[in-house]
Amino acid sequence: MYKSIELDYNFKDLENFLDEETLTIHFDILYKNYLNRLNKVLDQNHYDFGYSKEELIEHIEEFPIKDRDTILYNLGGVLNHERYFTILDPHSSLKKTPFLKKIEETYGSFSNFKEEFLKVASYLVGSGYTNLVLDKDGKMLIINTSNQELPDFYGFYPLISLDLWEHAYFLKYHQKKEEYMQNFFNYLNYDEINALYEEKTKEIQSL
């Protein structure tokens, strides 16, 4: 069985970004429901859980066609939420890192990047995520994905994912989605994102 990730912060420490109730429902119920449904359908297929969750995407054809949508939808729900929760940080600090250098090369400044990210996010229709990704050439792009689609399905390497389903912000922000999106950048773990950027860049260079 795939296991839940462990978080290294307490929900109450993020209260200026999101209230404890929203985060508890989001992580303990909604994220874990995706994980439980994924484990259940894989178990029904007598799967040995030999691949990592990421590897499973590339091996989807080993499962019966009737179960592939269920597997991919719930796997998306698991991996998208794991990325979102892993990159949150109550003690966020943006440092000079290779990630920031790449942002500045691509968008001119971090503030321009944020503006562009929020612009793309405003185009999302319905539920989904706005993501900062790398493409197969290592170029940075901002893309929207619907529902629980994974950027990986399109050959992208996600670095940042902002959950724009209403369950992510509605209890605290109500209709003020823009405030939630703005505040997100004040609670990001930029060390974690830089580590992901360096790991994915190496992976792309080795292709």
Ligand SMILES: [Fe+2]
């Ligand atoms: Fe969510």
